[in-house]
Amino acid sequence: MLLKAPESPAYLLKIGKVNEATSAIAFLRGLNAGNELVIKEIENMKNEDLYIKSLPNVNFFSIFKNSVWRRSFLIIMSLMTMHACNGSFAIIIFASPILTDSGSNVNPELQSISFPFISTVAVFISMGCVERFGRKPLLGTCFALIAAAMMCVGTVVLIQHFGGTVPFWIPLIAMIIAVAGYAAGPSPVPFIVLSEMFNFQIRAKLMGCIVCYTWLMNFIQLFIFAPISNGLGLYATFYLYAGMNILAIFISLVVLPETKGKSVEEIEDILKNKYKLTD
Template structure:
């Protein structure tokens, strides 16, 4: 069938009717299969927190991390993920969404296998780099796959499950790290990508991608498999997918507006400082004099999972803009309060004036001010809850919604590259920033960025709740 075929120019499916959701539930299973990629990605992120203390205690001939190596062990995964974002953007349009997800399981399993058998620090870093590459591909492709198979009335719910699986993966790493040493923890990391490989083999390609390949019958079959109905879908504009990305396209508001919004959302997400908090959660709680920092990290993980789940459940009712704004305001106050804790305690006896987040904090006398200690713990928990409600899941969801087909691969690749490069800079330099600005200054700076993120949401981010992907594109084009 050619693009000029009259049948091809007819709407594939009826206009959306949000009053009902199709009866079949295989679409939810397909979304779960794709979300196992973000689960693996979360496990890889959370792996460093319990693994670094374990590797510090390692005895020869096992590899052992010093301060500098521990810093790179935590941060090198973000460099691999930045490269994975570029690779994922290239694969997205050429290999398709499904095959890209299948391919990303290879570096996940291979990376954790290299870590499991590591005999030196270079092998550890190489394994982390491979898992990071897989993280970059999964963090780009999974949201796109889910948004393109999702019925409009539940796209917010399913799209938010990407971040929910990420935080579940982080929590899983924390819980497993409580009982497993670093090698067995890496073995466990191979399980989610292997399960994703098995499930995704049984799932279809997205209908939108099949339509861009002029595979109309396969697209119809995919819709029937996923939802048992064709109701509520629109066909992408014919021929748009063949234009490809050209710099001249950036002159069009339908391209440059979502492009700037997507990149800015990813930058603000990392400038909030959340990745630095999660990578070194245990040592941050030790600095705050929490008695059991390992337990504290697990508490943080549970809070993330609970509030991300809440966000997923209310996303399609409350809308993206409201949750982003609420999330940003919560983070402003909680980051400011956490900075205030460090300001009030900086000159107290037993409080370290030299903050090194990569080294264990020495035993210090317990501060008599129990209230201040709980201010630190409460502020951190509130920050994590606020982030989980909005700025955790929504930037990834919006990234998968706002780009038109002809630039989706390149645009999402740039967004993911921005996210992971910012994650690397924040993670690698967070301890140095706390040295220069003092701990209170670092958290107050994060609070300032959160203020800018709220203003950006109010003035620049459109509401995409309940709209089809074609309606969102039409909004940016002024149609």
């Protein structure tokens, strides 16, 4: 499959192969090379390339001296924190004990096996929605679904803790919704936004740092899951996850700029006007 994949359009444009870059964009978008959207995108990339060439050499620390880039970095880091700490990954890893504590009699191993299928279906749905509705609505909706699912699982565990009973399918459906919501929104979309908010010169400097931070947060979330659950109760852990997702809804719908169909310059202008920033 990689042998069939085209070279990066940004790289082709950088080395002066404009026609090849246009063909690559058309292939990736499923459009003809003469399509208006393809032409607009290649023009935006040309302008971005000229803008980058006019800048002095950018290093990791100089990025933070620019208020717009610094704000963009903080927004992305906040979004990646929500991506890593919304609780869905913990559900995937700890499905068996969670189902046991919630009183479900469903085979935990069977439930764990179902997660990849659920995630695959959710990703295909996300692919059809992300360009139609935009990044912000998709992220906000998915975080809302996950928040509701986390509150549901937490409430079920709390009822079980005090000796009550609930139908076995309620925690099962809630966990499926959480995993599907994660696969459709918080898992892929932050990386789409990351690629759209920064030009390729800055992306090259920040990508490793951001990805490393994201995996570190995933590790911390999984590492502290058992101690928090044992200390505060499993229900409290899921209520905390619900709170994280509510915060994520705010970040997605209020703080994050919409990046769909916008150039890096347009996104920077949105941030400048919204937060009264200067270069």
